[in-house]
Amino acid sequence: MMEPLLLIGGAFVRLYLMHNDFFKNLCDGTIFSTPVSSWKRVTEGSYLMGQDISPYEGDMVHEPPLTLLLYNLLLQNFAGIVPAFFILVDLLTAHILKRTADKFVQKQERPAVRSGAAPPSSPSPVPLIVAAVYLFNPCTAVSCAALSTAGLHQLPLALVFYAAVTERWWVCLCSLSVSCYLDLYPVVLLAPLLAAVGAAGRSRLLAALLAAGCWAGLLLLSAHALGDWSFLRSTYGFILWTWDLSPNVGLFWYFFTEMFQHFESLFIATFQINAFIYAVPLTLRFRGQPVLVMFALLVLMVTFKSYPSVAEAGLYLALLPLWRPLAPHARYGFVVTCFYASVMVLAPVMWTLWIHAGSANANFFFAVTLAYNAAQIFLVTDLLFAQLKRDHVLTHGSAKEVEGKPAKLVLC
Structure with missing residues (x-):
């Protein structure tokens, strides 16, 4: 009974934000939409398609062709229900996350119940908390009101x-292929998924070929629909080479605005590699826990991608309650919470002072984005170390003495 109420409440919140003048102005900032997720760019692409002009000839449109065709269909035939479409996508994502939490909690409790170590418990509140966090998180709600296409990108990830x-x-690998088609960065999730497929007794090679085949099929379908391959430069090339240095909540724009041009290639490669390099080490260290590794890689992906928005943080923040058992072993929960709360308040303020009032400069806004990304790093580091501490306690007990002397676990 609670889930329908949450979904209705989430829909009403989004409808209210869409019709509120204050939040309409807030939605125009780059906090909630980026060059790759801006609805204004989608409408421009739709207009160009209507004029028989390739939307990828200029530097305006960076959506993949298939989703651009979907948006064009909506704009040309059902323009009045576009807001309802984005709300429906968010509600569907919340429902999938709730089902994910249901299955995850059942999976965690099943061994203890089967062995008789614990009696069957009453339904856990975690799935409803997950759905509520996604539906009522300002990151996702305001992004939906801004018609950011990042909301649709979250659906296959969920x-x-x-x-x-x-x-x-x-199903997992095909969904990952769709997600990679939309954004490219989710390819980092392939490492823990292949490890999990191998642990389940399935062929890793066939799994990798399936994922690659689905992605290649989407690219071929896109090329057929468009008539050429020009979209590759405007989608994946744009993401990897970071040609647009519009301000956002990421790390790229400020550094490369100040960068000498002949150093750009080196530092772009250095920045981009951070989004991918942690996949294999984390998979090897936390083998047997693919969902935890996927969560950690999702946070790192949002931190180090070239055009992030706070909408993408909404997905991993919604999944965070799944690791409630790690809370006693975490150290920086309060600090991270304060970081996120401060960023949500200060980011719109600094943006307004810089862009609209002209009484601040880029340093003010970038300081907030640094705090935001530091919070994400603290979050994923604390979570992973909490898992290591919990594993140690389950293996060696909770004794805090070594050779009769007080001891504590520290991060090395």
Whole structure:
């Protein structure tokens, strides 16, 4: 009964934000939409398609062709229901996350119940908390009101987590291919998924070929629909080479505004590699815990991608309650919470002071984005170390003495 109420409440919040003048002005900033997720750019692309002009000839449109065709269909035939479409996508994502949490909690409790170590418990509140965090998080709600296409990008990612928890590997890999088609960076999730597929006794090679084949099929379908391959430069090339240095909540724009041009290639490669390099080490260190590794990589991906928005933080923040058992072992929960709260308040303020009032400069806004990304790093580091401490306690007990002397676990 609670889930329908949450979904209705989330829909009403989004409708209210869409019709509120204050939040309409807030939505125009780059906090909630970026060059790759801006609805204004989508409408421009739709207009160009209507004029038989390739939307990828200029530097305006960076959506993949298939989703651009979907948006064009909506704009040309059902323009009045576009806001309802984005709300529906958010509600569907919340439902999938709730189902993911249901299955995850059941999976965690099942061994203890089967062994008789614990009696069957009453339904956990975690799934409803997950849905509520996604539906009522300002990051996702305001982004939906801004018609940011990042909301649609979260849908296949949520399905990846659901399929991974339920061990429906083929669905998981196909969903990952769709997610990579939309954004490219989710390819980092392939490492823990292949490890999990191998642990389940399936062929890693076939799994990798399936994921690559689905992605290649989407690219071929895009090229057929568009008539050429020009979209590759404007989508994946744009993401990797970071040609647009519009301010956002990421780390790229400020550094490369100040960068000498002949150093750009080196430092772009250095920055981009951070989004991918942690996949294999984390998979090897936390083997047997693919969902945890996927969560950590999701946070790192949002931190180090070239055009992030706070909408993407809404997905991993919604999944965070799944690791409630790690809370006693975490150290920086209060600090991270304060960081996030401060950023949510200060980011719109600094943006307004810089862009609209002219009484601040880029340093003010970038200081907030640094705090935001530091919070994400603290979050993922604390979570992973909490898991290591919990594993140690389960293996060696909770004694805090070594050779009769007081001791404590520290991060080395």
